[in-house]
Structures are given as structure tokens and as C-alpha cells.
Amino acid sequence: MKKSLALIFLTFLGFSVLICDDFKFWKGGVYNPAISTPKQILGYEIGDFITEHYEMERYIDALAKSSNRVKVIKYGESYERRGMYLLVISSPENLSRLDEIRGNIKKLTDPRITSESEAKRIAESNPIIVWLNYSVDGDETAAFEAGIQVAYQLCAGEDETTKKILKDAVVIINLPHNPDSHQKAVSWFKATFVGKYGNPDPYASEHRGDWRMKTNYNHYLIDLNRDAFACSQIETQKVVEQLHYWNPQVFADHHGETKNMFFVPYAPPVNLNIPATTKKWAQVIGLNIARGFDDYGWSYYTGEVFDLHYPGYWDSYPALNGAIGMTFETDAGGRKGFQFEREDETVITFKEGIHHHFIASMKTLEAAVNHRSEILFDFYKFRQTALEEAKREQYKQFVIVPDKDKEKTSRFIELCLKHGIEVYEAKESFTSASARSYFDKTTTKKTFRKGVFIIPMYQPQKRLLKTLFEPDPQMEEEFLKEAKFAYEYNKKLGKNVRRLPLGFYDVTAWNLPIAWGIECYLTEDEAKVKVERVNQKPEFNFYIPTDTPKYAYVFKYDTDASAKMLAKLLTYDFKVGVASRYFYSETGEFFPRGAVIVRVERNRHIQDFHQKIKTFAKEFGVDLYTINTAYTERGIDLGSNWVVELKKPKIAVLTEEPVSQTSYGAIWYLFERVYEYSFTPIRWDYFSSVDLYRYNVLIIPDANANQLKKLLGDDGVKKLKEWISNGGVLVTLKNASVFPTLKGVEFTTSKLLGEGSSEDDEYEEKKPAEAKDTVKVKEKKVAERIEFTPGAIMRVKLDTLHFLSFGYGDEIAVHIYSSLIFEKSKDGANPGVFADKDVRISGFVWEDMEKKFPGKAYLIEEPVGRGKVIMFADDPNFRLYWQSLNRLFLNSVLLSPSFLNF
Numbered sequence: 001m002k003k004s005l006a007l008i009f010l011t012f013l014g015f016s017v018l019i020c021d022d023f024k025f026w027k028g029g030v031y032n033p034a035i036s037t038p039k040q041i042l043g044y045e046i047g048d049f050i051t052e053h054y055e056m057e058r059y060i061d062a063l064a065k066s067s068n069r070v071k072v073i074k075y076g077e078s079y080e081r082r083g084m085y086l087l088v089i090s091s092p093e094n095l096s097r098l099d100e101i102r103g104n105i106k107k108l109t110d111p112r113i114t115s116e117s118e119a120k121r122i123a124e125s126n127p128i129i130v131w132l133n134y135s136v137d138g139d140e141t142a143a144f145e146a147g148i149q150v151a152y153q154l155c156a157g158e159d160e161t162t163k164k165i166l167k168d169a170v171v172i173i174n175l176p177h178n179p180d181s182h183q184k185a186v187s188w189f190k191a192t193f194v195g196k197y198g199n200p201d202p203y204a205s206e207h208r209g210d211w212r213m214k215t216n217y218n219h220y221l222i223d224l225n226r227d228a229f230a231c232s233q234i235e236t237q238k239v240v241e242q243l244h245y246w247n248p249q250v251f252a253d254h255h256g257e258t259k260n261m262f263f264v265p266y267a268p269p270v271n272l273n274i275p276a277t278t279k280k281w282a283q284v285i286g287l288n289i290a291r292g293f294d295d296y297g298w299s300y301y302t303g304e305v306f307d308l309h310y311p312g313y314w315d316s317y318p319a320l321n322g323a324i325g326m327t328f329e330t331d332a333g334g335r336k337g338f339q340f341e342r343e344d345e346t347v348i349t350f351k352e353g354i355h356h357h358f359i360a361s362m363k364t365l366e367a368a369v370n371h372r373s374e375i376l377f378d379f380y381k382f383r384q385t386a387l388e389e390a391k392r393e394q395y396k397q398f399v400i401v402p403d404k405d406k407e408k409t410s411r412f413i414e415l416c417l418k419h420g421i422e423v424y425e426a427k428e429s430f431t432s433a434s435a436r437s438y439f440d441k442t443t444t445k446k447t448f449r450k451g452v453f454i455i456p457m458y459q460p461q462k463r464l465l466k467t468l469f470e471p472d473p474q475m476e477e478e479f480l481k482e483a484k485f486a487y488e489y490n491k492k493l494g495k496n497v498r499r500l501p502l503g504f505y506d507v508t509a510w511n512l513p514i515a516w517g518i519e520c521y522l523t524e525d526e527a528k529v530k531v532e533r534v535n536q537k538p539e540f541n542f543y544i545p546t547d548t549p550k551y552a553y554v555f556k557y558d559t560d561a562s563a564k565m566l567a568k569l570l571t572y573d574f575k576v577g578v579a580s581r582y583f584y585s586e587t588g589e590f591f592p593r594g595a596v597i598v599r600v601e602r603n604r605h606i607q608d609f610h611q612k613i614k615t616f617a618k619e620f621g622v623d624l625y626t627i628n629t630a631y632t633e634r635g636i637d638l639g640s641n642w643v644v645e646l647k648k649p650k651i652a653v654l655t656e657e658p659v660s661q662t663s664y665g666a667i668w669y670l671f672e673r674v675y676e677y678s679f680t681p682i683r684w685d686y687f688s689s690v691d692l693y694r695y696n697v698l699i700i701p702d703a704n705a706n707q708l709k710k711l712l713g714d715d716g717v718k719k720l721k722e723w724i725s726n727g728g729v730l731v732t733l734k735n736a737s738v739f740p741t742l743k744g745v746e747f748t749t750s751k752l753l754g755e756g757s758s759e760d761d762e763y764e765e766k767k768p769a770e771a772k773d774t775v776k777v778k779e780k781k782v783a784e785r786i787e788f789t790p791g792a793i794m795r796v797k798l799d800t801l802h803f804l805s806f807g808y809g810d811e812i813a814v815h816i817y818s819s820l821i822f823e824k825s826k827d828g829a830n831p832g833v834f835a836d837k838d839v840r841i842s843g844f845v846w847e848d849m850e851k852k853f854p855g856k857a858y859l860i861e862e863p864v865g866r867g868k869v870i871m872f873a874d875d876p877n878f879r880l881y882w883q884s885l886n887r888l889f890l891n892s893v894l895l896s897p898s899f900l901n902f
Contacts (some may be wrong), residue, residue, distance in 0.1 A: 023047075023351065025149055025358050027295075027617045028159055033677060034385040035156035036062040038148055038258070046149045047351025050141060050190065050338075053082050056175060059148060060087060067155040069166060069435070076238030079219035082179035084238055089154045089173065094127055098820045101170060105247045108376065109322070109420075110460050111384035115222030119384075124375035124523070130368050130416075131172045131248035131323070132361055136225050136255070137216030138181025138315050139209065141189070142333025142350060143254035146357035147175045148347040151551035153362065160365055170248055180219045188213035189337065198338035200347045206337045211656045220673075221665025222880060226255075228317035228506055229468055230881035231418055232669070238344040243318065249379045250285070250368045251318035254357050257336050259343075261356045262306065262329040263289050268479040268503070270308040273463045274319050275385060277378045280372070281324045287302045288367035290706045292359045309475065310506040311467050312879070320422070320464040322382040324375070326364070330356045346833065386462040389806040393457050394528060395522040398469055399435070404519050406540040407561040407621035408883070413453060413519050414537040419468075422459045425538070426452050434524040434670040438471055438514050438841065439795070439811060444573060453534065454527055463592035468512045471522065471732040472842045479503060487787070487846060507791020507817055509843025511684065511883070515811045517884025536750065536850070544620050548610045549600060552638065554585070557594035558807045563887045566596055566894060567675040568616050570648050575602040578895065580803060585627050594806030597627075597638055644803075646898045651679040652695040658684075658708060663701035663733055666877035684711045692723040696897040699731045700873050705738035705898050717745055718862040725865025734818060737871040740862070741822075747869045748862040749826040753852065754786035785872055786852070791817040792843030795835040796858045802831040803872070803899045804859060812886065813841055814858055815878050822873050824857045832859030832888075866900060 005273060023045070031037075038046050041059045050057075064072045069089055076084040104126045107114045116123075119742040134147035151173050154162060154394040159817060165171065176182050193199070193206040201207075208214070217223050218233055227236045243251075265288035266279060286302055291301050306327045307318045319325030332340060332353025339349045390396075402409035416423050429450050434443035454466065467473070486500035494498060502618060513520035545553075555562055557578070569576050579595040584590055603609050617624040650672070655664050664681075671677045681698075682690055692698065698720075699707070712720065724730055724747065740747035796814050798805040812832070824830045845853075860871040870892045876885035 004757050018710055020277045024158070025355055025471055026157070030158040031154070031156040032158055033170070034066060035152070036066045037154055037156070039492050041413075046145050047349070050186050050350070051145060051148065051177075052186050053179050056083075056144070056148060057083060057565070060085060060151065060175065063087070063151060063155050069095070069155045070151070071095055071098070075242050076234065078178075078180045078235055080180045080183075082183065084177075084179060084450075086242060087151050087173040087174055087175060088170060089151065089166070090127065090170045094166070094170055096318050098170070101129075102246060105129060105249075106381040109247055109383060111380065111387060112460070114380070116380075116384070119380040120377060123373045123380065126376060127170050127415070128368050128372045128376055129166055129170045129172065129246055129248040130250040130365055131174065131243070131246065131252070131318070132364070133174045133177055133251065133253045133314055134252060134796055135176035135182050138178040138183070138218075139183060139185035139214060139216045140256040140334040141182070141253075141258050142330045142357055144176050144182055144348075145333070145354045146254060146330075146361065148352065149358050150361045151175070153358075161362070165365045165369050168372050169365060172248060173364060174239065176545070177239060178216070178218055178224050178843050183217055183227035183402065185209070185334075188797065193337055200339040200341040202341055204337075207212045207335050207340065209335060211661065213554065217661055218667060220669040222669065222788050223660040223662055225314055226312040226506075226879055228312045228314055228509075229324045230312060230879060232880035237418065238268065240418055243321065247321075248318065248323050249375050250364065251315070251323040251325045252361065252364050253314040253325070253327050254361070255327060255333065256353060257334045258329040258331055260301055260331050261293065261360070262301055262327070263305075263360055264326045265303045266308045267303050267305050267505075268307060271311065271316060271320065271467060272474055272476065273467045274308060274316075275382060277381065278319055281375055281378065282326055284371060285324065285326065285364055285367040289360050289363040292363040293356075296359070298356065305505060307505045309513050310507070311464070311510065314492045320467055321461075322379050328357060328360050330354075333355070334360065338577050374896070379401065382463070383460040386460065387458060390458040390462045393466070394524060396457050396526045397459075398455040398513070398521050399432070399448055399523060400455070400513070401448065401519040401520045401521070402451070402453070402538075402540065405517070405559040405561075406523055406542070407559060409453075409518060409536045410517065410621075412512075412516050413534060415512075416455065417534070417536070419457060419461065419464060421461045421465050423534040424454045424456070426527065427456055427530040427532055430527045430529035432521075432523040432525055432527065435521045437519075437521055438511065439813070441838070446521065453538075454529075454531060456526070468510070469520075471511065473509060473875040475508065475844065502788075504788075504790035507843070509791055509793045509815075511793060512843055514841065515815070515882045515884060532697070536716060542617065542620050543623040543625070544614050545624060547626055550600075550628040551630055552599040552627050553613050554591060554595055554597050554625045554627050555617065555622050556591055557596050559622070559884060560883065561622050562596065563807070563890050564675055565620045565622050566617050567597075567677045567890070568620070569598065569613075570646065570894065571677055572606070572612070573648065574598055574606060574613070576646045577638075577643045578646060578898070579636060579638070579643050579804070581640075583632045583638065585625060586629060589625060591635075593801075599645060607833075619756045644898050644902070646895070647696065649894055649897050650695045650699050651677070651697045651893060652682050652690075652692075653679050653699045653701065654684065654687075654703070655681040655701075656683045656685075658700040658704040658711070659700070660825060662879070663703075666875070666880050667699060669700055669880060670877060674886070675890065687712065687716060692719070692728065692747055693726075696727065697729045697731065698723075699893065700733065700736040700739065702734035703736040703739075705742060706736055708736065708739045709742055710844050712724060713746070716717065721747065721864065724867035724869065726867065727897075727900060728867045729900075730867070730869045731872075731892045731896070732869070733872045733877075735820065736873045737822070737860075737873060738820065741869060747864055748860060748871065749859050749864070750857060750871065751823045751826060753821040753823060754784050770847065786821055787817045787846050787849050789820040789849060790814045790843075791815065794842055794853060795839050797835050798830045799829070799831045802861070803885065803895050803902055804831040804861060804888065806891055806895065807887050811835070811887070812884065814874060816874050816878070817878065818874055820850055820873055822857045822860065822871070823897050824855070825860045827863050828859055828860060828862035830857045833857055868900060870894065870896060
């Protein structure tokens with residue numbers, strides 16, 4: 001390594017001291033002395049210490065005051081109210097005409113109105129827009145620091161490369177994408193590291209952040225690098241808004257920490273909706289970065305991991321919007337702290353990791369401006385060829401029927417609009433000759449009424465639209481071939497032998513209409529119907545009565561809005577009943593099982609009762625009905641034993657190790673932001689002292705079952721079982737659902753299929769074939785291996801009489817992202833069971849694994865004494881976009897304490 005980067009380690013009083021001799025981020029850099037350096041504002045060179053959020057704000061404010069090359073835009077705030085900023089950097093001439101530059105780029109996004117000749121003219125003359133995204137994973141701290149250094153380079157640099165970048169590009173630096181995560185990681189690290197420059201020993205505590213501080217998630221512990229299309233979090237919503245405002249042609253997302261620096265070209269599988277030109281330019285940029293790294297003799301790797309298949313990443317989402325989306329992973333900072341001992345006992349430093357990101361950023365900008373006009377024209381061609389493809393697609397449009405859940409449909413349309421997807425409302429009825437739902441595989445003739453929403457495949461956002469809506473996304477054949485080879489090879493290996501990786505980095509199915517539970521149809525023909533474009537969130541009218549009933553207010557429990565209203569009523573101590581059988585009102589209105597009854601006489605303690613319940617119904621979007629008598633002509637009477645009076649759930653949720661952060665975070669977000677229902681988080685380390693009888697529901701999010709058992713110990717398991725037996729409800733998700741099946745716990749008669757089965761299942765009584773008498777021998781049964789299902793959508797049949805299925809029909813779609821398959825409970829109920837046929841709806845499942853799902857349990861209710869255990873085979877709240885299952889989860893919490901005898 002060159003002298004300018006030489007590292008001399010000294011030991012003084014037990015502390016490691018790092019000296020950097022004449023370090024420079026950019027070779028041959030010449031800088032305008034009038035521009036504030038990071039050291040002048042922060043008090044240290046970038047990489048010599050770690051920067052907090054408020055310090056970054058001070059520095060970018062100083063840059064804006066001292067440089068005419070930058071415009072700072074505050075575009076949002078995080079949940080913890082930290083600012084989110086874009087630094088728009090270019091030449092002063094370009095900054096003076098930003099609206100014109102952005103307007104020209106906008107023209108390239110719609111080939112229906114911009115001709116190819118006009119696009120070529122724009123490509124020849126317009127600057128390219130390059131977005132450098134730093135610190136979406138906030139604990140990957142080298143990325144954050146690199147963003148500051150790149151900003152200084154572009155604002156102060158006087159070398160020819162920097163000047164060319166400023167002339168031919170508008171550079172957007174996002175600092176930071178995930179401010180809350182970054183700040184807590186910095187605060188924790190500052191309070192933890194030892195020595196003046198940290199301890200490089202990999203076992204030092206500073207490299208092993210605790211449950212909350214080692215996470216790269218936001219305030220609610222949601223992974224923002226999986227949230228791009230879901231837009232569940234405020235940070236994501238703001239970045240998506242800005243991305244569609246600027247429409248960048250290159251988008252580089254900076255991460256860490258890998259063995260060596262990682263950058264493009266892409267690893268397979270690449271989403272099949274991304275064209276070859278995107279892959280071509282990623283390779284061109286990657287080669288330019290490689291040349292830059294070779295100048296320093298640095299190690300790096302490309303194309304081995306971090307695929308471009310799942311559309312929620314912050315490389316694939318921009319790529320599906322026409323940019324050259326890329327992921328960069330540096331090899332220092334973050335969990336590796338100020339310095340970290342590598343496998344060969346050499347030490348890599350924080351500053352080196354920052355430097356790697358810095359060079360990758362500059363070489364990306366260099367490649368972008370060197371190929372500016374070609375990349376700009378291919379940005380136009382991205383949508384032009386998409387329109388051509390749309391004409392050849394099997395499905396021409398998607399039709400959304402709002403009738404079943406108008407409020408959710410309204411939010412769904414709003415999400416589509418956020419993504420720039422064109423939506424139209426039918427102004428008259430029409431008939432499709434070939435329509436199908438996502439649950440069907442055959443098309444039929446279907447008539448749609450006026451007011452349905454039509455999303456045509458033929459539109460500039462076709463590639464993103466198809467990705468989010470296609471019924472069964474396919475994967476590259478070469479990738480699947482290699483994955484299947486590894487799968488078959490692994491079958492031949494012993495249990496304890498390291499297996500070949502199968503190559504699946506993330507989920508393989510995510511269909512938005514299915515995930516939301518929207519009534520949506522695919523048609524093979526285009527509607528010949530008068531339509532009107534939808535430009536804002538649709539508004540629907542809901543029935544709110546003007547009269548006051550003698551007996552009760554009633555609403556149907558079949559929408560997300562009704563679930564929110566039920567939670568609100570319980571929060572405000574309304575006395576509520578739930579009909580477990582159907583009935584008809586005196587006016588002939590049908591109310592299915594699960595209907596919520598709020599009696600006037602039982603709620604006299606509620607001040608302004610009539611006004612409040614009507615206000616809630618209007619707020620949430622719920623049709624509210626009045627009933628003047630408990631007598632009904634058909635169905636149960638409203639004083640029937642089939643009407644269950646709800647007890648107010650008092651909820652505790654287990655948190656911290658060994659619970660999954662994202663699983664807990666989703667529950668936290670749902671209760672706090674969606675249902676506005678209070679809960680108490682409880683950590684395992686003081687579980688033994690918790691008075692469980694303060695609660696009637698205990699939720700264990702996805703968690704390692706064996707660690708749960710170990711942490712509880714025999715006394716904890718006994719305590720938990722006694723609480724359940726006395727009327728408590730234990731709700732477990734995904735891996736935590738293995739816990740009730742374990743030997744020594746045994747809260748359920750369900751068993752886990754395969755190697756995860758309890759020890760009692762390892763042997764079975766068998767009669768040898770050659771035996772002539774009645775003697776039986778104990779023969780060892782080899783446990784079958786259950787292979788991981790990488791995020792497929794599966795069909796589940798519901799028991800329509802069970803309270804857990806209130807608000808649903810007899811069939812739902814669930815997401816499976818695990819190697820867990822549960823046998824049905826023998827002594828309990830199985831309200832959700834995988835379908836006997838056509839069990840796979842979408843996504844990848846190994847063929848022999850798919851055959852194991854039919855008839856197995858997805859949702860189990862097991863009585864234990866006077867209480868019960870409710871087990872979900874996977875996480876129904878997955879990444880907060882699987883909204884179709886929110887009520888199923890909520891039923892297990894809000895209804896279960898009152899349905900102990902059902």
C-alpha cells in the first residue's frame with residue numbers, strides 16, 4: 001500500500017493508536033480554500049471519528065453558505081423528527097436552471113408524448129441526474145461519512161474530473177436515508193468502543209451491537225431496504241416522492257460491511273422486467289470502479305450476492321423506474337468500528353472503508369458523465385420498449401373492484417399513484433371476455449360495474465406495474481438451473497456437512513393485490529369503456545346514520561377499517577359484543593359472523609356516546625347501522641348466547657433477544673400507528689419477575705424457539721403454562737411457534753414436520769416384514785429435511801365458523817418464508833389449513849417441498865386449561881405489506897380473551 005495510506009500501529013498504555021500519514025481521498029485533488037472542509041466544521045478529518053446527525057446538519061449548512069455548487073433541500077423528517085436532506089450539487093449554471101433540466105428528464109419518462117428525435121436532442125444536451133444514496137442501513141456508518149466527503153469533493157474540488165462531473169451531471173446526495181437508525185448506531189458505538197481508536201479484536205463488544213443498536217432498521221425496526229414498494233414507513237414515502245420528482249438515471253445505494261468491497265455487475269437472479277441495457281450499464285460502471293480500485297491495489301468482488309430480483313431494495317426499485325440501480329457494500333465501519341482484524345490478521349480501518357465508498361462514488365460519477373448521452377437515451381428507451389412489450393403481454397389490464405373494502409381500496413390506489421402508476425376509473429359498466437382473479441388459473445367472461453378502477457399494462461410504468469402485479473414472477477433459467485443442481489447435491493450430504501448455497505437472497509413472490517387482499521382481476525382484453533384518470537386518493541361515501549337507535553349500533557367486521565374501529569372502541573372502554581353467527585336487521589340488512597354490536601344501554605358510561613361512535617365511523621370509513629330491537633326475523637337474536645361480550649385485551653409483547661427485530665417492529669407499528677392500541681413490551685431478562693396476570697394476551701414475535709426455552713428455563717415454562725391454564729392467551733409467530741411443540745414445553749399437540757420434530761418423533765413402532773409373530777421392535781425413523789421456502793405465496797383454507805376467521809371468506813393467501821411445516825393439532829382447532837390442491841399461488845417452492853404443504857396447519861388454536869395457545873406458521877405481519885392478514889392477527893389478540901370457551 002502506498003505511503004500516503006500507511007498505517008502505523010503503536011501501543012501506549014494498552015490503547016491502540018492509529019496514525020495516518022498524508023492521507024488523501026482523491027489523488028491529485030486541488031480544492032477551493034473558501035469552501036468549508038469537514039475538519040473546519042466537525043473538528044476532525046472524515047474517518048478519524050464518527051459523525052452524529054446534528055453534526056452532519058452543521059456541515060451541510062456550512063457547505064451551502066460557502067459554495068455556489070450546492071442546494072440543500074430538507075425533504076422530510078423521520079419518526080424521531082430528524083431531518084432528511086438532499087444535497088443537489090452541480091455547476092452554478094446547472095443549478096440556475098434546475099427546473100429546466102428536471103423538466104427535460106420528465107419528458108423522457110413518457111414516450112407517448114416525447115418523440116424519439118426529441119429524446120435524442122435532450123440526451124445530447126441535458127445533464128444526467130445521478131443519485132448517491134447513503135446510509136439506508138443506518139448502522140453501516142462508513143456510507144454516511146463517505147457521503148459527507150463526496151459532498152465536499154464536489155463542492156470544493158478544482159480538478160478536471162470534478163469539473164466535468166459538475167458540468168455534465170446533477171448529483172443528488174441523500175444524507176441520510178435512515179437518520180434514526182444512524183443516530184442510535186453512532187450513539188451506541190461512541191458509548192461502547194474502547195481505546196483511542198477502538199479495539200480491532202473481532203470479539204470486542206463494540207463489534208457486537210446489542211439487539212436494538214446493531215440493527216439497520218428505522219425507529220419501528222422496519223428494514224427500509226425492503227420497504228421501497230411497500231412504502232409503509234415515512235422515510236420510504238419521502239424518498240419515493242423525491243425519486244419520482246428527480247427521475248435519476250443512475251442510483252447507487254451505499255452499504256457495508258462485507259469481506260471486501262462489493263459492487264456491480266449484478267448477481268443473479270435479476271428481475272426479468274429489467275432490460276438488458278440496465279445490466280449493460282451496470283457492468284460499464286462496475287468496470288470503471290474496478291479500474292479505480294486497481295490503482296490502489298484494493299480487493300473487491302462483484303456479481304456473487306445481493307441480487308436484483310425483489311423490488312423492495314433500493315437498487316432494484318430505482319432500476320424498475322428506469323435508473324441504473326446499484327448496491328455498493330464497503331468492508332469497514334459499521335459493526336467493524338474504527339478498526340477490525342481480518343481473517344489474515346491484517347487490520348482494516350474505518351477511514352479505508354470510507355475511502356472505498358468514496359472512490360466507488362467518484363468512479364460512478366465519472367462513468368456516468370463519460371456515457372451521459374447514451375445513458376440518457378436508454379432511460380427514454382426503458383419506457384419506450386416497455387410500451388412495446390405491453391402490446392405483447394398476455395394480460396392487458398388489471399381491474400380493481402372496491403366493493404368489499406372501499407377504504408383499503410382507496411389506500412391501495414393512493415399507493416399506486418405514489419409509484420407513478422396510472423389508474424383510471426370506469427365511468428360506465430363493461431364486460432371482459434377473459435378475466436381471472438389471482439386465486440383462479442382460468443379466465444371467464446365477467447362484467448364490471450361503473451366505478452371500478454382500471455390499471456392498463458400499456459403505460460410508461462409498465463415494468464414496475466408488471467413486477468408488482470404479475471401473478472407469478474419468473475426467474476432466470478440459468479439461476480434456477482444452478483440452484484437445482486445445488487439442491488440435489490445437498491441431498492447427498494450428511495447432516496453436519498456444509499451445504500452449497502442455493503442462491504436465494506430474498507423472497508420470490510410479493511404480489512401487491514394479493515398481499516393487500518384487494519379484489520383485483522387480470523384481463524386478457526382491453527376495456528372499451530369511457531374512463532377518467534385518477535390523480536389523487538379516491539374518496540368513498542360511507543353510511544353514517546343521522547338517527548339514534550333504541551337498541552344498538554352495528555357494523556360489519558369485514559374490512560380493515562372495521563378492525564381499526566373495534567380497536568378504538570375497546571381503547572375507549574366501550575362495551576362491545578360480537579355476533580358469532582349471522583343475523584338480519586329489522587330493515588333486512590345482512591350481518592355476517594363477526595358483526596360488532598354496540599348496545600346503547602350498555603354504554604351509558606360513555607360521555608357523548610352517540611356522537612363519538614358516529615365520529616369514529618366517519619374517521620375510519622365504516623358503514624354504521626342502527627338497530628332498534630334485539631329481535632331478528634332471521635338468524636340469532638342479539639341477546640343470544642352466540643353474541644360474545646368482549647373483554648378488553650391487555651397485551652404484552654416479548655421483545656429483544658432472541659426475538660426478531662422486524663417481527664417485533666411490525667407489531668409495534670401496527671398497534672401504535674395503525675390500530676392505536678396500547679401494549680407493554682417485555683424483555684426476557686426480567687421475565688421471571690413479571691406479573692403475567694396483569695395481561696390476558698402475551699405475543700411472542702418470530703424468535704428462536706430453542707433459545708426461548710433456554711432463557712425461560714423450567715421455572716419460566718411452568719410459570720407460562722400456569723398463566724395460560726388460568727385463562728391467558730399465548731400468541732406465537734413463525735419460529736416462535738416451534739416453542740409450544742418442544743419437548744418439555746408441549747403446549748400443543750401439533751408437531752413440526754421434519755428435522756425440527758421433537759425427540760419422541762425420531763422413533764416409531766414397526767413390525768419387521770419378515771416377522772411371523774406379534775413381536776414389535778423399535779426402529780429408528782430418519783427425520784426428513786424440510787428445505788427453506790424462499791418467500792412463496794400459498795393458499796390456505798379457513799374454518800369459516802371459527803372466531804379467528806371472522807371477517808374472511810373460506811380462502812386466503814399467506815406468505816411462507818421459512819423451513820417450517822406444522823402438523824395439524826390433534827386436540828385443538830386448526831382454523832387455517834393449507835389447501836389440498838393448487839396450494840402454491842406464486843413464487844418459488846421446491847417441487848418435493850410443495851407436496852408436503854397440503855393439509856398441514858397454518859393457524860392453530862390449542863386449548864390449555866382455561867386459556868389457549870394460538871400459533872401462526874409464519875409471520876402474518878411480514879414487512880407490513882402483507883395487509884390481507886392484519887385482521888387475522890388482530891383476531892388472535894382482540895377476540896381471543898373473550899372466546900376462551902369457543
